[in-house]
Amino acid sequence: MSVTSDASPSVLPDAGGHFGRFGGRFMPEALIGPLEELEQAWRAAMADTDFRSELDRMLREYAGVPSLLYDATRFSDHAGARVLFKREDLNHTGAHKVRNVLGQALLAKRMGKRRIIAETGAGQHGVATATACAYLDLDCVVYMGEVDTERQQLNVARMKMLGAQVVPVATGTRTLKDAINEALRDWVATVDDTHYLLGTAAGAHPFPAMVRDFARGIGDEARVQCLERYGRLPDAVCACVGGGSNAIGIFTAFVPDEAVRLYGFEAGGDGFDTGRHAATISAGDVGVLHGARSFLLQDDDGQTIDSHSISAGLDYPGVGPEHAYLADIGRAVYRPVDDATAMRAFALCCRTEGIIPAIESAHALAGALDVVPELGPEALILVSLSGRGDKDMPTAAAWFDLLQDPDDSG
């Protein structure tokens, strides 16, 4: 089994990058030529067996792909149906993101670009990008909101250890969306020698399609593993959705399997009804942000609204356009999972399986528990365990009140 995709490319997007009424290219003209060049280079690379086998080798030998499909029996006992974990947490750098990052970094090298820029929220994509750049000997600059550099100092240190330059972004809300703005501003001025390594399946065409195709190994592998081991497809696939790269990565192989239900779980934050969340599809407002038409959190004037989530990786006011499309045509269902529900699933996974999941992935676990009544006890449910939770221990320790007050010690 090849770990880069053997499947025929998806029909969508169209030539302009549209998924139905979503997607497209809403970018300054200066970047349209470079985006066209990127698309051509990506398509040529994916048709080149040398590129494919080199990426395949890197994913196997360096990243630890294909990841395990794991039968989570004790978690299943609590769920009331059989739950399988696709163990992306075991990949190098601890999440699915390494697939996209290695793909794009190798592509950048092939295009002769020596410098990589990336945005990061909590720092996971930044760490993955810095890792790939160290591995492939590329210069790396990571833009990170000032709010995030302050609350994620360990990941800033990780990126620096790996040789990356971390640039704090002090404009706007000083978080992920502003880091993307700043990376785009860098790119428009440096595009001759620089590749913008976008971390999720969003943005202007070809990014949503390219990131999907680099990430779709998650679902391609799981589909084969499931058929080999259980002789049938899962009844449902569950994933968390921020920008949506791990979700589109695991959904894509199953989209043609109409009997397989696809569930995306968005960050419900303080609770969907409070308005303090990152559940863009559930909120249902269509607009344009960061280069594509999709759902987004916005006010009556179309100004972007801050998102809220305990999970930094889901804390983004937009979502990839293909998810908007899958929601629109009813192929996938998207629901909010609030912070408290996600953290209960986080704890359950720790205690029943000895696996500390990323808080992002805990949203998918919580969602899986929630859909069991709809599917029945005989159901086979595949969950994308998109990342490991070591990075989230400060958050979890505070949530569960596990940190000893220094005054009480001794």
Place this chain on the structure above:
Amino acid sequence: MSPGTAPGVAATLQRCRDDGRAALIGYLPAGFPDLDTSVQAFVAMVAAGVDVLEVGLPYSDPVLDGPTIQRAAERALAGGTRTKQVLDVVSAVSATGAPALVMTYWNPVERYGVASFAQALAAAGGAGLITPDLIPDEAQEWCDAADAAGLDRVFLVAPSSSDARLAATAAACRGFVYATSVMGVTGARAQTSTAAPVLVERVRRVSDLPVGVGLGVSSGDQAAEVADYADAVIVGSAFVRCLLDAPDRSAGLAAVSALSADLAAGVRRRAAAS
């Protein structure tokens, strides 16, 4: 003001061309530093020789703007500037007789409703839109709405645009073609671009429309250089700086007037030299 009372951008640019000079286009975000001052600044620009006004609609995620305009947009939004008030600013500045284009990222227009926005802009006396993140490939709805409302539509071209894209983009423009002189974001630069004359020449090969050059111009001398090869000189960040750096409102308005006069002399220098 009713639609059509202000002359269109094409007529204004033609008048400048007849005078043997380039036109001067001045940008400020509406609502910066506050609504009233932004209107007065536009009035001061026109009084000191600016030919066409570019009214910026402040947006939360301005990816093509450098730090100066970002800061101004943030202040305008923090001050409570809404889309409706931007249209009020258009209405107020149209009374100067200079055509006013709105410069806006796309999402606020889409949110307002494209056809509704076009109608409201025309009713406010606006001349049209400059759309930095909308390319003609995505602009069918806007082109139809602009036709229905009689508005100009100004798209951007860049040094990285292919010949095919230059031709298609120029064909979709009405009023003028906006040439971004450098690969980069807005902001004053010490030197004018060497890529800009080449880009203007490439546009002229595929279009008869006037070509305006923006990004980086901040002085009369730079304006004169650009006026040598372009039909219009577009200045934004340098005007914003006048208001950002001023100790108070009257000093800011005085600085806007002085810069306008310097730039207006610059776009006429070529005519004086020839």
